[in-house]
Amino acid sequence: MHEPTMNALAAKESKGKGSFGRLLLASTLIGFGAVMVFFGAVYLQDLRLLAEAPEALWAFICGAPLAEGMGPALMFIFGALSVLIALALMWIGGSKERRAYSLVMFVSVAAIAIVGYLYGQTNREARVSATDNIAYVEPPRLMPDFTLTSDAGTPFRLSDLRGKFVVMFFGYTHCPDVCPLSLYEMRRVKQALGEEAKHVQFVFVSVDGTRDTPERLRTYVRSFDPTFIGLTGAEEVVRQIALEYGARFRAGPPKADGFYIVDHSASTYVLDPQGYWRMMWGLNARTEDVVKALRALIQTYQPIARQQ
Numbered sequence: 001m002h003e004p005t006m007n008a009l010a011a012k013e014s015k016g017k018g019s020f021g022r023l024l025l026a027s028t029l030i031g032f033g034a035v036m037v038f039f040g041a042v043y044l045q046d047l048r049l050l051a052e053a054p055e056a057l058w059a060f061i062c063g064a065p066l067a068e069g070m071g072p073a074l075m076f077i078f079g080a081l082s083v084l085i086a087l088a089l090m091w092i093g094g095s096k097e098r099r100a101y102s103l104v105m106f107v108s109v110a111a112i113a114i115v116g117y118l119y120g121q122t123n124r125e126a127r128v129s130a131t132d133n134i135a136y137v138e139p140p141r142l143m144p145d146f147t148l149t150s151d152a153g154t155p156f157r158l159s160d161l162r163g164k165f166v167v168m169f170f171g172y173t174h175c176p177d178v179c180p181l182s183l184y185e186m187r188r189v190k191q192a193l194g195e196e197a198k199h200v201q202f203v204f205v206s207v208d209g210t211r212d213t214p215e216r217l218r219t220y221v222r223s224f225d226p227t228f229i230g231l232t233g234a235e236e237v238v239r240q241i242a243l244e245y246g247a248r249f250r251a252g253p254p255k256a257d258g259f260y261i262v263d264h265s266a267s268t269y270v271l272d273p274q275g276y277w278r279m280m281w282g283l284n285a286r287t288e289d290v291v292k293a294l295r296a297l298i299q300t301y302q303p304i305a306r307q308q
Contacts, residue, residue: 022089022090023090023098025086025089026086026087026089026090026102027086028086029082029085029086029089030082030083030086030087030105032079032082033078033079033080033081033082033083033109034079034083034108034109034112035079036075036076036078036079036080036082037076037079037080037083037109037112037113037116038079038112038113038115038116039072039075039116040072040073040074040075040076040077040079040116041072041076041112041113041114041115041116041117041120042072042116042117042119042120043071043072043075043120044072044073044076044117044120050073050076050077052070052248052250053070053073053074053077057070057074070248076113080109080113083105083106083109086102086105087102087105087106090102090105133281133282133284133285133289134279134280134281134282134285134289134290134293135279135280135281136278137276137277137278137279137280140272140276140277140304141276141277142274142275142276142277143158143244143245143271143275143276143277144244145157145158145159145275146158146237146241148205148231148232148233148237148238148241149231149232149233150214150229150230151214151215151217151218151221151222151229151230151231151232152214152218153214153215156229156231158271158275159275161201161203162273162275163273164199164200164273165199165200165201165270165271165272165273165294165297165298165301166200166201166203166270166271167186167189167200167201167202167203167268167269167270167294168202168203168204168205168268168269168270168271169182169183169186169203169204169205169267169268169269170205170206170207170238170242170245170247170249170264170265171183171204171205171206171207171264172206172207172208172211172212172262172264173206173208173211173212173216173217173220174208174211174259174261174262175262175264176261178264178266178283179204181283182266182268182283183204183221183224183228184224185268185283185287185290186202186224186225186228186268187224187225188287189287189290189291189294190202190225190227192287192288192291193291193294193295193298196295196298196299199273199298200294200298201227201229202225202227202228203228203229203230203231204217204220204221204228204229204230204231205230205231205232205238205241205242206230206231206232206233206238207235207238207239207242207249207262207264208251208262209232209233209234209235209238210235212230212232213232214232217230217231217232218230242265245267245269245277245280246265247264247265247267247269248264248265249262249263249264249265250262250263250264251263266282266283267280267281267282267283268281268282270294270297272297272301273301273303274303274304276304278297279293279294279297281293
């Protein structure tokens with residue numbers, strides 16, 4: 001056999017091995033990506049979370065807890081990236097048959113994502129109700145101090161409330177539903193606590209610093225209870241504070257008259273007199289359950305010995 005012929009065969013064999021290796025890698029990535037996309041779609045609470053996922057991931061890398069609901073969104077994105085990389089491996093330098101196969105895989109994964117999301121939709125409301133009640137932070141987490149502007153127009157630090165339990169909610173004064181409901185709930189909890197309410201300070205942190213001036217915030221929170229404190233500040237500052245608690249918010253597009261809605265988390269957070277995050281409850285928690293849990297927290301509270 002002539003040497004050129006042998007070289008050609010060797011090159012062909014090498015190309016075949018490389019092609020097989022690329023196909024194996026692509027198949028593995030497609031399998032992994034399809035699984036990630038499916039389960040990410042099943043547990044995804046809101047499609048809009050996909051747009052916020054990169055920012056939440058960066059905050060997580062920087063040390064903040066993963067924002068609420070972001071796990072499935074990141075799972076979906078990583079799965080989709082795996083599939084796209086696999087398709088690129090099959091498309092670049094591939095035969096017509098392999099390119100046709102990659103298109104079939106793309107359509108199949110897209111169908112899997114749609115089926116997963118629709119499947120999750122049937123149980124999404126039930127899942128939120130089941131998990132959006134009362135949760136305890138174990139072990140309790142010492143939360144970083146922050147400074148915002150109070151409804152009196154003066155700087156206010158979270159540490160100014162040391163010595164009291166803090167019940168805190170992130171919302172905004174133009175909110176049409178969740179915020180009024182949550183503030184009514186806070187008022188009912190305070191009333192039900194009776195004498196023990198003197199150990200608790202209720203705080204409303206605005207996620208809409210552009211519109212929520214101290215004056216407007218003061219009028220708003222005091223309409224629910226004169227002892228409630230309202231805090232406001234720049235969006236980027238409040239966003240970093242919210243991420244520490246796994247909360248999120250995002251302003252929607254303005255209407256013709258300039259009005260806009262802010263999509264935000266609906267959990268209420270409880271800190272102890274030392275500033276440790278102890279508990280949280282969701283919008284669907286029953287008032288009597290919240291009062292029972294908060295009263296037990298007050299009555300059994302023991303300061304945490306800090307290491308020197």
